[in-house]
Amino acid sequence: MLKREIRAKIGIFVIAAGILYSNIQFLALNYMIYTDKMRMYSDSPQRKELVGIKERYKLLKKSLPEHGRVGFITDDINRAYNSGADYFYAQYMLIPVLVLNSSKPDIFVSRFYNPVKPEFLKEKKLEIVKDFGGGVMLLRKRGS
Amino acid sequence: MLIYSFIISFMIGISLISIILKERTGILLKFTLGSGLGLAISSFLYFLWVLSGADFIYFQGFELILAFTLLFIVYKNNTFDFLKKTDKDENENYSFIFKFFQLNFLFSLFLALTFFFVIVQKYPDGLRDAFTIWNAHAKFLLFGQHWKDCLTNDIMWFHPDYPLLLPGIVARGWKYCSNTSEIVPITLSFFYLFGTIALVGSAIAALRGKFQALISSSIILGMFFLVGCGATQNADLPLGFYILSTIVLIKLYTEFNNKYLLIASGMAAGSAAWCKNEGLLFLYSLVAAGFILMVFSKKLWQNRDKICRFIAGLAPVLLIIMFYKLKLAPTNDIFLLQTPELLTRKLLDASRYIIALKYFVGSVLFMGGFASPFVLVLYNLLTGFKVNIKKDFTVCLTFLTLAIMLFGEFFIYIITPHNLEWHLETSINRLFIQILPVFIFCYFLITHSLEELLDDKQ
Numbered sequence: 336m337l338k339r340e341i342r343a344k345i346g347i348f349v350i351a352a353g354i355l356y357s358n359i360q361f362l363a364l365n366y367m368i369y370t371d372k373m374r375m376y377s378d379s380p381q382r383k384e385l386v387g388i389k390e391r392y393k394l395l396k397k398s399l400p401e402h403g404r405v406g407f408i409t410d411d412i413n414r415a416y417n418s419g420a421d422y423f424y425a426q427y428m429l430i431p432v433l434v435l436n437s438s439k440p441d442i443f444v445s446r447f448y449n450p451v452k453p454e455f456l457k458e459k460k461l462e463i464v465k466d467f468g469g470g471v472m473l474l475r476k477r478g479s
Numbered sequence: 480m481l482i483y484s485f486i487i488s489f490m491i492g493i494s495l496i497s498i499i500l501k502e503r504t505g506i507l508l509k510f511t512l513g514s515g516l517g518l519a520i521s522s523f524l525y526f527l528w529v530l531s532g533a534d535f536i537y538f539q540g541f542e543l544i545l546a547f548t549l550l551f552i553v554y555k556n557n558t559f560d561f562l563k564k565t566d567k568d569e570n571e572n573y574s575f576i577f578k579f580f581q582l583n584f585l586f587s588l589f590l591a592l593t594f595f596f597v598i599v600q601k602y603p604d605g606l607r608d609a610f611t612i613w614n615a616h617a618k619f620l621l622f623g624q625h626w627k628d629c630l631t632n633d634i635m636w637f638h639p640d641y642p643l644l645l646p647g648i649v650a651r652g653w654k655y656c657s658n659t660s661e662i663v664p665i666t667l668s669f670f671y672l673f674g675t676i677a678l679v680g681s682a683i684a685a686l687r688g689k690f691q692a693l694i695s696s697s698i699i700l701g702m703f704f705l706v707g708c709g710a711t712q713n714a715d716l717p718l719g720f721y722i723l724s725t726i727v728l729i730k731l732y733t734e735f736n737n738k739y740l741l742i743a744s745g746m747a748a749g750s751a752a753w754c755k756n757e758g759l760l761f762l763y764s765l766v767a768a769g770f771i772l773m774v775f776s777k778k779l780w781q782n783r784d785k786i787c788r789f790i791a792g793l794a795p796v797l798l799i800i801m802f803y804k805l806k807l808a809p810t811n812d813i814f815l816l817q818t819p820e821l822l823t824r825k826l827l828d829a830s831r832y833i834i835a836l837k838y839f840v841g842s843v844l845f846m847g848g849f850a851s852p853f854v855l856v857l858y859n860l861l862t863g864f865k866v867n868i869k870k871d872f873t874v875c876l877t878f879l880t881l882a883i884m885l886f887g888e889f890f891i892y893i894i895t896p897h898n899l900e901w902h903l904e905t906s907i908n909r910l911f912i913q914i915l916p917v918f919i920f921c922y923f924l925i926t927h928s929l930e931e932l933l934d935d936k937q
Binding site for chain 1: 858863929
């Protein structure tokens with residue numbers, strides 16, 4: 336059995352080594368993330384990927400009523416709800432208007448990633464009210 | 480106005496803590512405990528103001544009067560001990576080892592600060608939970624009359640039932656600034672991240688000495704996932720802060736026998752419950768653990784006045800939470816999407832237990848990104864620890880509370896209506912972030928300090 340003094344010294348060495356290891360790991364992580372060699376949060380868009388989009392939603396908000404409910408439409412569900420989080424950004428930017436993941440409302444906001452085909456709009460029975468660019472549009476149901 | 484809004488909150492909390500905690504415990508401990516409580520009080524007041532529908536000038540006036548009244552009481556009682564040193568400070572030991580750990584701590588702090596600003600620069604709105612739950616709710620609270628529109632499960636992914644401590648503070652900051660600048664939630668996340676580390680360090684310094692404080696803070700600073708969680712504006716760290724504050728205040732009560740600390744502890748526990756739904760689970764677990772320990776030690780009746788003091792601090796907050804949960808908030812998605820048949824099937828499915836257990840063990844081993852939890856186990860085995868189950872009420876209470884809490888969380892995962900692996904993957908590590916600060920605090924309470932080891936050698 337080791338003497339208490341020696342055990343204490345080894346203990347302090349172990350904890351110092353643990354902290355040093357964590358610091359080195361942290362230093363490497365800092366460098367990798369700062370230089371974009373690694374992406375820590377893959378399912379959240381970074382500031383540079385949102386350039387323009389937030390401003391477009393801000394402009395769109397001015398065309399909406401003060402409060403109420405609108406629908407959300409996209410041509411890439413996976414991107415809008417997962418990797419790009421655009422649906423969530425749309426809701427965040429348009430508060431206090433509620434952006435529903437539903438086809439019930441008469442007014443819709445969009446985030447299209449590809450040029451919109453007239454057939455797509457015809458199929459969904461929608462018409463464009465205003466195009467804010469970058470796939471952000473205000474649409475309404477035909478005849479509403 | 481942003482600085483003003485924070486100063487008012489901090490003044491309320493720090494003055495309150497200075498009135499309650501008269502013992503010499505050091506400036507940093509009072510500052511961190513007080514600031515956190517001050518922010519929580521401001522959040523409650525803001526929520527009550529939103530419910531009242533009154534003009535904002537009345538809210539501002541009330542906060543200002545409250546802050547200066549408390550400050551006046553502090554001045555009259557002469558309980559500001561900003562310049563006083565603690566007994567532990569007077570016994571500073573500047574050995575080589577101490578200086579080495581001091582340097583190590585500064586390096587860890589530098590890395591954490593750098594990481595915080597790198598992440599904030601890349602994700603100024605935080606991660607999805609930040610802008611879809613906390614800051615989204617804050618925006619609704621900001622738009623006065625229509626704020627209740629968000630309390631509907633039609634936007635279920637925005638978790639409309641979640642408590643409003645953080646949204647309240649953010650909305651209040653925005654209201655003071657008259658804009659929705661991202662600086663407000665970023666400043667808050669900075670406070671909760673570095674406040675948590677400062678609270679662990681200052682509480683350990685006051686109770687166990689500076690060396691323990693340096694090691695404990697360095698370990699938390701080395702948890703990159705925890706620092707990232709703070710920088711991305713998740714609510715797990717603020718919840719961790721209030722869980723830690725509750726336990727620190729109970730420990731300070733057992734140390735100084737100042738019963739008013741139990742009132743503050745009740746307030747902190749209530750703040751945890753108003754922060755996240757897991758905070759409510761913490762509150763239930765704390766009450767259950769306290770009850771079990773008191774019944775087993777046959778001291779339930781003896782402790783009735785202490786229980787009453789804790790309840791006195793908790794009650795006002797609990798009333799607000801109950802009103803919000805019972806009258807305003809919709810049903811939580813975990814319970815909304817359930818049927819008795821589904822629940823039974825999930826509870827009887829052994830594979831779900833294995834999957835959940837695998838993730839729980841993985842999270843324990845990950846430990847917020849620290850080198851390895853085995854370092855702590857080894858350190859403890861080598862240097863030794865002291866815990867007296869009969870005497871050290873706080874440590875027993877904490878570990879039992881955490882055990883009940885984890886047990887509850889485990890079963891929430893078992894019955895989750897979402898894909899189990901997805902649910903675990905997206906939340907389990909953050910769940911452990913809520914309890915890591917209080918775990919580290921208790922770990923260093925029972926581990927022998929360098930001062931004790933050096934004394935033994937002498």
